[in-house]
Amino acid sequence: MSPYKLTPSGVETRLFDLRHTLESAQPLTFFADYHERKETLSYVAGKRIIDTRFSGTVARGRFTIKGGGIAAKKRDIVRRFRLADDMEKIYSRIQTDKFMADAVRNYRGMRLTINDPWETTLCYIVSQYNNVKKIRGTVLKIINRFGTEISEGGRSARSFPTSEELLAATEKDFRECGAGFRAKYLKSAADFCTNNMNLYKLQDRGYDEIKESLMEIDGVGDKVADCIALLGYGKLEAFPIDVWVKRTLERVYFKGRDKKIKYLHKFAEHRWGNDMGYAQQYLFWQGRQMEKKDVRL
DNA sequence: ACCCAGGCGGGCG
DNA sequence: CGCCCGCATGGG
Numbered sequence: 540m541s542p543y544k545l546t547p548s549g550v551e552t553r554l555f556d557l558r559h560t561l562e563s564a565q566p567l568t569f570f571a572d573y574h575e576r577k578e579t580l581s582y583v584a585g586k587r588i589i590d591t592r593f594s595g596t597v598a599r600g601r602f603t604i605k606g607g608g609i610a611a612k613k614r615d616i617v618r619r620f621r622l623a624d625d626m627e628k629i630y631s632r633i634q635t636d637k638f639m640a641d642a643v644r645n646y647r648g649m650r651l652t653i654n655d656p657w658e659t660t661l662c663y664i665v666s667q668y669n670n671v672k673k674i675r676g677t678v679l680k681i682i683n684r685f686g687t688e689i690s691e692g693g694r695s696a697r698s699f700p701t702s703e704e705l706l707a708a709t710e711k712d713f714r715e716c717g718a719g720f721r722a723k724y725l726k727s728a729a730d731f732c733t734n735n736m737n738l739y740k741l742q743d744r745g746y747d748e749i750k751e752s753l754m755e756i757d758g759v760g761d762k763v764a765d766c767i768a769l770l771g772y773g774k775l776e777a778f779p780i781d782v783w784v785k786r787t788l789e790r791v792y793f794k795g796r797d798k799k800i801k802y803l804h805k806f807a808e809h810r811w812g813n814d815m816g817y818a819q820q821y822l823f824w825q826g827r828q829m830e831k832k833d834v835r836l
Numbered sequence: 837a838c839c840c841a842g843g844c845g846g847g848c849g
Numbered sequence: 850c851g852c853c854c855g856c857a858t859g860g861g
Contacts, residue, residue, distance in 0.1 A: 564842070663842075670841035673859060719857030724844085760844050781842035823842075 543622035548609070549591065550616050552600040554626040556648025557593050563646070563824050565770055566654040566662045567619065569675045570682060570699070583698050584615045585655070588691040591616070597648040606692035621650050621773070633811055633818040638791045642825035651820050652770060656738040658699045659771030660756065663763040664724050673717065680716035681725075684708075702738075705729035724758025731756055738771075746774040761800075775816035778807045784819060787826030 544551040558575055561568045571582040580602075581590045589612050592603040604612045617623060626648070634640045654662075661681070666674050685708055686697035700708075706729055713722035732738055736756070741749050749772055753764040762779050769777035780788075780800050788803050789795055798806075811818035 664844095666841090667843040668841065668856075669843090669858085670860080672841095674842080676859090714857085717858070720855090721844090721857085758844065762843060766842070779842070782840090783842065827842090 542625055543617060545613055545617075546601075549602040549604045550613050550622065552595070552602070552620075552622055554597060554648055555600050555620065555622065555650060556597045556646070557600070557620075559646045559649035560620065560652065563649055563820065564671045565652045566659050567652045569662060569678045581694065581696070583689070583696050584612075584619070586687075586689050586698050587612070588689060588694055588696050589615060590692060590694055618653055620652060624650070626650075629814050629817050632814050633821065635810055636791075638825070639818065639821065642821040645828075646821060646824055649820070649824065651773075651775075651816060653773040654770055655699065656741070656767065656771040657702050657732060659767045660728060660732065660738065660753070660759070661725065663766040663770075664728055664756075664758045665718060665721055666766070667721060667758070667760075667763060669719075669721075677717040681705075681708075681713070681718075684712065684716060702729045702732040706733060721758065724756075727757045728759070742772065746776045749774065750777075769816045769819070775813055778804060778811075778815040778819045780804065780819075781823070783827045783830070784823050786830075787822055790826075 540553070542553050557573065557580065561571055561573050567582060571580060573580045578592050578594045580593050581588060583589070587608065588606070590605045591612075592605070593600060594603075595601045602616055604616075630643050634643055662674065662678055665677050682697050682699055685700035685705055687700070687704070689696055689698050705725075708726070708729065710722045710726045713725045718725055736752065741752055744752075746768055749768050750764045753759050753767050754761070759767070762781060765777040765779035768774040769779060780803055785798075785800065785803060788806070789798055792806070807815050807818065
């Protein structure tokens, strides 16, 4: 049974939870407009508005696309939500212990997303030494200030500004959007990604090469590059280790002992192999939610 | 008031 | 190399 199926008006999904996916702090989740009650989802992809209805269950759901350009929109949905991934197989491989089994049970159907490389780069430059709520606020302000107004099928929205469109933004502008000390990184990244590096030409490159290229951008280090490789290029070999992932790994697998990032990386690679990216997402979210609810591991 | 947040670059030993 | 420090800013 194929993980997804294209229908004339949309896409049928299997083992997919839209709410968990959109709540899990990935780039798309910063600007997608989802109403679970009304079963509507709309988001901007490039200069188009993807306006859909989503209904059904985790076991079997259905996107119904409104407006024109249905074929392209179907393709965007399949790629963006990684609907071709065989989640049962991935789950069977990342459920190596009770913690991971709990994570999978609690967030069953949560997907990684694949986002525009530039949008992902900007989001994760903003993310450094920051918190999810403020990251979202800053990104939204940048979109509102520098995105271009687009409308389609009676609906209007602002597109995510390209690096070229952001050449007009000053460091002061980024500060006013709440970027703080990251403003200078955003400014130079917009310039660098417009004039010196084409992020879209890295698409077919391997994980190592993509990461190495990304780290040429000022303000992009090991962790941010891993986030972009994973969520901007779909490289499942990436395993970004932020404070939550580090703390969770240490608590669950090392009795709370402090471990080096490099060591934890090797641990993850050995334990979850080529599904590391998914393991990271479930571990990140489970660890973060548990701590926020003050549940002991 | 104090602490923390999906880290990074720079400086020092 | 590895380690340590400062960093803007808002929310708990």
